[in-house]
Amino acid sequence: MGKKLTGQISALAVGIAGMAVFAAAVPAGAGVITIGNGAGGTNATGLLGTGDPNLIGNSGNISIYLNGSGSVSKDVLLALLVPNDSSDLFASTNPLGTIESYANYSAYPKGAITGSSAFVGTGFNLGTGSAHYKSNGFWGDYSPLNQFAPSGKNAGFLGTAFNNSNSGTNFVGFDSNLNPSIAASDYGVYTFLITTNEALSSGGLINIEIPNGLPVGSILAAYSDNGDSTVWTNDGGVNTLFPTPYPAGGPLPIPATLPLTAAGGLGLLAFALRKRKATV
Secondary structure, three states: OOOOOOOOOOOOOOOHHHHHHHHHHOOOOOOOEEEEOOOOOOOOOOOOOOOOOEEOOOOOEEEEEEOOOOOEOOEEEEEEEEEOOOOOOOOOOOOOOOEEEEOOHHHOOOOEEEOEEEEOOOOOOOOOOOOOOOEOOEEEEEOOOOOOOOOOEHHHHHOOOOOOOOEHHHHHHHHHOOOOOOOOOOEEEEEEEEEOOOOEOOOOEEEEEOOOOOOOOOEEEEEEOOOOOOOOEEOEEOOOOOOOOOOOOOOOOOOOOHHHHHHHHHHHHHHHHHHHHHHO
């Protein structure tokens, strides 16, 4: 356990074995809610992938696409799982940026409606599983192969109705087949409330900016306030390194020497001003 966020540049693809695990659980394109690589991206709808999770790179954008019977009244639950994260990575800083929804994504970039996001720990049956909410959207970490309940499912951990492909076995399989491989002993679990400010149905898309990117190996899943994503929900998996990755443990701390440096600089400035005054 512990936080071992990878700092190496990841290659682009998941191995065939890992993809087969997800594909067997969720047929490609079957999801009523899918995760893609952001509005305007090569797979914004999440329907072009060959398995679940969809490989979404790490461009700083992700998208939630509604397909088939998928619909949203105004809210979506976004769950984020970060491998080998045993403490609160983001603290009180929401890592999500601008939220925009498109009732008809085929008309993109027209028709954008600005929404919002926030950490959340209630609603969507959150808190009825084995996990206990901490703060800032953080539910602690779990050992995916023996701590999930029931049967290693994300739904049993959070209490939501995420589908059965959201399991510890599949999460570990995805990360182990990245290149370089990530051996995930646990996952930090976070939940966010995405508010669209408009109703969305099939063909609608939500774009979420993530200015600092996400750690490689992270997995995202979405669940609508209408509850119709229960049967199929295709996840997204971060498989490349962001250009300036979010540092492990949250925002970078102020170096211990910085206050001393600043104090020294102010002292030199005061001395220079006194000397100038004395010679005038």
